[in-house]
Amino acid sequence: xxxxxxxxxxxxxxxxxxxxxxAGRSRxxxxxxxxxxxxxxHSRGNHVWALAEARxxxxxxxxxxxxERRLGRWGWLSVRREEARAALAGLAAVxxxxxxxxxxxxxxxxxxxxxxxLRTSADEMxxxxxxxxxxxxxxxxxxxxxxxxxLRLAMAEEMExxxxxxxxxxxxxxxWAAVDRTAxxxxxxxxxxxxxxxxxxxxxxxxGLLRVERELRNDDRLPAxxxxxxxxxxxxxxxxxxxxxxxxxxxxxxxxxxAFELAA
Numbered sequence: 147x148x149x150x151x152x153x154x155x156x157x158x159x160x161x162x163x164x165x166x167x168x169a170g171r172s173r174x175x176x177x178x179x180x181x182x183x184x185x186x187x188h189s190r191g192n193h194v195w196a197l198a199e200a201r202x203x204x205x206x207x208x209x210x211x212x213x214e215r216r217l218g219r220w221g222w223l224s225v226r227r228e229e230a231r232a233a234l235a236g237l238a239a240v241x242x243x244x245x246x247x248x249x250x251x252x253x254x255x256x257x258x259x260x261x262x263x264l265r266t267s268a269d270e271m272x273x274x275x276x277x278x279x280x281x282x283x284x285x286x287x288x289x290x291x292x293x294x295x296x297l298r299l300a301m302a303e304e305m306e307x308x309x310x311x312x313x314x315x316x317x318x319x320x321x322w323a324a325v326d327r328t329a330x331x332x333x334x335x336x337x338x339x340x341x342x343x344x345x346x347x348x349x350x351x352x353x354g355l356l357r358v359e360r361e362l363r364n365d366d367r368l369p370a371x372x373x374x375x376x377x378x379x380x381x382x383x384x385x386x387x388x389x390x391x392x393x394x395x396x397x398x399x400x401x402x403x404x405a406f407e408l409a410a
Contacts, residue, residue, distance in 0.1 A: 158267055161257055167387040169250040172242025175207035176368055177383070178249045183362060183372075184380040185256050191355060192283045192293040195302040196252060198347055199309075200362055203245050205346060207367065209337035210238050213330060220329075230328040233321075237334065240314075240321040247312040252305060260284050276304035 170177040182200035185193045213234055217227065258268040259280035268277060279301035286293045293301070325334045336342055350358045363373055372379040 154264075154266060157264060161254065161264070163391055164384075164388070165250045165254045165257075167391060168253055168384070169246040172239050172246065173207075175203040175242070175245060178245055179203045179362070179365075179368060180372055180376070180380055180383060181249060181253060183359075183376055185252060186359070187376060187380075188287070189256075189283055190287050190290065190292070191359075192286055192298060193256070193301070193305075194298050194355065195305040195309075196256075197355065197359060197362070198302070198350065199248065199252065201350060201358065202343060202347070203249075204362070204365060204367060205343060206241050206245065206338060209334075210234070210241070212337055213334060216330070216333060226329065230325075230330050233324040233328050234330060234334075237321045237325050237338070240317050241338070244313050244318060247314075248309040251309045251312045255280060255305070255308065273304070273308060276301075276308050279304050 168177070168181045179200040182196045182203065185196035186200070189196070217231055217234065220227070255272055255276065258264050258272060259277055261268075272280075279297065282297055283293060283301055322334075325331060362368075363376060365373075369379060371382065
C-alpha cells in the first residue's frame with residue numbers, strides 16, 4: 147500500500163470511528179436527532195431527509211416510552227405481561243439498531259461527499275445517483291443557495307433508499323412478529339408502525355420545514371444546550387465523543403503488556 151492509499155485508509159478508519167460514536171447506542175434516539183439536525187442545519191436546510199429522520203427518531207423514543215408506561219398500567223396476568231415486556235424490549239433493540247444504521251449511513255455519506263480528501267472513497271462507496279444529489283447539495287450550501295424543490299425531493303428519495311439498505315429487515319420483521327403475538331399489537335402499530343410513521347411524516351411535510359424545525363429545536367426531550375444553540379451543542383458532543391475515544395484508546399494501550407516500555 148503506497149503512502150497516499152495508506153493516508154486515505156487512515157481517514158476512512160477515523161471517519162468510521164466518528165460515525166459509530168455519533169450514531170450512539172440503541173436507546174440514544176435523542177443523540178441521533180441532534181446529529182441528524184446538524185446535517186440539516188449544515189446543509190442550510192437542503193438536507194430535508196435528515197430533518198424528517200430526526201423527527202422519526204424522537205417519535206420512536208416517544209412511542210417506546212408510551213408503550214412501556216402502558217405495560218406498567220395494564221392489569222395483565224404475570225405471564226402475559228412478561229411476554230409483552232420481552233417482545234417490547236426486542237422491538238426497542240431492533241428499532242434502536244435500525245436508527246443507528248440509518249443515521250450512520252446518512253452521516254457517512256454526507257461527510258464522504260463533502261470532504262475533498264475523501265472524494266476517491268466517496269466515488270467508490272456511494273451510489274452514483276445519491277452522490278450526484280449530495281454534490282448538488284454541497285454546491286448549493288457553499289454558494290449559500292437553496293436547492294430547487296425537485297432536487298431536494300430527489301436527494302431525500304435517494305437518501306431513504308440508501309439508508310434502508312443498511313437495515314436488517316429480517317430482524318425487524320421478527321421483532322414485530324413477537325409484538326404482534328401480544329396485546330400490545332394495536333398500540334405498537336398505532337405509535338411505531340411504518341404506516342403510522344409515514345402519516346406523521348406526511349403531516350410534517352404539509353406543515354412546512356420552518357415550523358417542523360422550530361418544533362424539533364424546542365422539543366424538551368432534547369438537552370437544554372441543544373435548544374439554546376444546536377450547532378454549538380453538536381460540536382460539543384463531537385468533542386466529548388472524540389475525547390472518550392482517545393481515553394479508551396489510551397486505556398487499551400495501558401492494558402497491553404510492555405506498552406510502557408515501548409512508549410519509553
